[in-house]
Amino acid sequence: MSVSSKHLPAEERRMVTVETVVKLAGEQNPSEITTAAIAKRMGLTQGALFRHFTNKDAILQAVMEWVAERLLSRLEKAVHAKSSPLAALESMFMAHVDFITEHPGIPRMLFGELQRSEETAAKRMAQTLLRRYGERLNRLFEQGKTCGELDRKLDNEAAATLFIGTIQGLVMQSLIAGDVSHMRRNAPKVFAIYQQGIRSAL
Amino acid sequence: MSVSSKHLPAEERRMVTVETVVKLAGEQNPSEITTAAIAKRMGLTQGALFRHFTNKDAILQAVMEWVAERLLSRLEKAVHAKSSPLAALESMFMAHVDFITEHPGIPRMLFGELQRSEETAAKRMAQTLLRRYGERLNRLFEQGKTCGELDRKLDNEAAATLFIGTIQGLVMQSLIAGDVSHMRRNAPKVFAIYQQGIRSAL
DNA sequence: AAAGATAGTAATTAAATACTCACTTTACTC
DNA sequence: GAGTAAAGTGAGTATTTAATTACTATCTTT
Numbered sequence: 456m457s458v459s460s461k462h463l464p465a466e467e468r469r470m471v472t473v474e475t476v477v478k479l480a481g482e483q484n485p486s487e488i489t490t491a492a493i494a495k496r497m498g499l500t501q502g503a504l505f506r507h508f509t510n511k512d513a514i515l516q517a518v519m520e521w522v523a524e525r526l527l528s529r530l531e532k533a534v535h536a537k538s539s540p541l542a543a544l545e546s547m548f549m550a551h552v553d554f555i556t557e558h559p560g561i562p563r564m565l566f567g568e569l570q571r572s573e574e575t576a577a578k579r580m581a582q583t584l585l586r587r588y589g590e591r592l593n594r595l596f597e598q599g600k601t602c603g604e605l606d607r608k609l610d611n612e613a614a615a616t617l618f619i620g621t622i623q624g625l626v627m628q629s630l631i632a633g634d635v636s637h638m639r640r641n642a643p644k645v646f647a648i649y650q651q652g653i654r655s656a657l
Numbered sequence: 658m659s660v661s662s663k664h665l666p667a668e669e670r671r672m673v674t675v676e677t678v679v680k681l682a683g684e685q686n687p688s689e690i691t692t693a694a695i696a697k698r699m700g701l702t703q704g705a706l707f708r709h710f711t712n713k714d715a716i717l718q719a720v721m722e723w724v725a726e727r728l729l730s731r732l733e734k735a736v737h738a739k740s741s742p743l744a745a746l747e748s749m750f751m752a753h754v755d756f757i758t759e760h761p762g763i764p765r766m767l768f769g770e771l772q773r774s775e776e777t778a779a780k781r782m783a784q785t786l787l788r789r790y791g792e793r794l795n796r797l798f799e800q801g802k803t804c805g806e807l808d809r810k811l812d813n814e815a816a817a818t819l820f821i822g823t824i825q826g827l828v829m830q831s832l833i834a835g836d837v838s839h840m841r842r843n844a845p846k847v848f849a850i851y852q853q854g855i856r857s858a859l
Numbered sequence: 860a861a862a863g864a865t866a867g868t869a870a871t872t873a874a875a876t877a878c879t880c881a882c883t884t885t886a887c888t889c
Numbered sequence: 890g891a892g893t894a895a896a897g898t899g900a901g902t903a904t905t906t907a908a909t910t911a912c913t914a915t916c917t918t919t
Binding site for chain 3: 461462463464465468499500502503507531
């Protein structure tokens with residue numbers, strides 16, 4: 456049985472669609488991803504997409520849900536079983552970088568959704584994802600403070616902004632270099648500086 | 658005499674066009690800025706734009722040139738007359754944040770151009786701008802190392818990535834909050850962490 | 860195997876968009 | 890003030906895009 460036979464049950468077809476969009480976003484500007492392009496990549500006619508999604512925004516929303524689920528669960532797994540909060544933060548950072556290296560289109564889509572002026576469902580999903588991300592970071596920061604690893608007077612919000620911005624900076628560099636592996640190579644160096652910035656003076 | 662009479666000399670009209678695009682980018686997704694929208698905002702018909710620009714990319718290119726010039730000169734001014742490299746970095750950081758607060762559309766346009774798959778003139782301008790930015794930072798890092806303010810074994814590239822990413826993170830937060838002033842308020846706190854990360858241990 | 864439901868096709872539509880062009884208006888020069 | 894060049898108008902065009910629809914192919918269930 457071929458992975459993608461002609462007829463797929465709705466649930467599977469939606470999955471394939473989402474994965475296709477993620478793949479396409481890694482190759483081109485997300486705002487240029489048309490329903491025709493998605494369909495073509497799947498070996499489907501454009502109209503067929505609308506059997507499974509009410510409109511294009513529903514596709515993007517499904518993608519953002521997929522991203523939120525996968526990313527957050529990967530981060531949680533990375534944090535799990537790390538003894539110290541600082542080690543957990545590093546593990547989380549690298550897990551995020553790995554995730555993006557595998558799916559380079561994702562940060563672009565996220566940023567693209569956030570800039571939308573209209574209040575689309577996809578945009579709301581992106582906002583929710585980042586809010587939950589920030590909350591998770593806050594918990595780790597608090598733990599780090601109580602166990603003495605982090606600077607007691609560290610500003611949580613600023614530290615979270617910097618954490619996410621650090622990743623965003625790596626994404627930008629890799630966009631300029633046109634090379635995804637660039638990101639993974641430099642991530643540890645960049646995190647080292649970040650760590651130095653938040654941890655308590657010894 | 659009104660600032661914008663009906664007929665403007667070509668040079669002025671181009672200037673007004675660029676400023677209009679920058680303004681629009683602060684209000685909506687840059688990829689949704691159409692020539693019709695630009696013209697409408699200027700109180701002009703759409704066709705008139707093409708008297709002054711050969712095509713849309715030429716408009717975007719002019720915008721990127723405007724940005725590069727203004728931003729780099731502001732950064733240079735901020736660095737100037739600062740005695741220490743670290744003080745210069747902080748001044749540069751705040752100048753950049755101020756610039757973006759005044760023109761919130763600019764980071765979005767930059768990022769948007771960088772994601773383009775085609776090699777447009779505007780995209781090349783954006784890449785050049787960031788390259789020159791990085792070079793300027795490198796000079797300051799080197800100065801900081803020789804005068805002992807910065808950690809001697811600091812990785813310049815990583816520090817530059819983090820510097821720019823830090824700003825990108827602030828932009829992202831303000832996008833989520835839907836509030837530009839958010840950025841300026843948090844900038845000092847975020848820079849404080851960054852500074853702690855790069856300076857030499859005392 | 861028949862019947863009903865599900866998934867896909869191919870052609871079409873309406874709206875949006877970058878760009879063009881023949882013509883008109885405005886501003887400057889002698 | 891006439892003549893001219895520059896700047897703007899308004900009505901186009903070709904193309905792209907999301908969404909619709911009448912029809913067909915394929916699965917599933919009894």
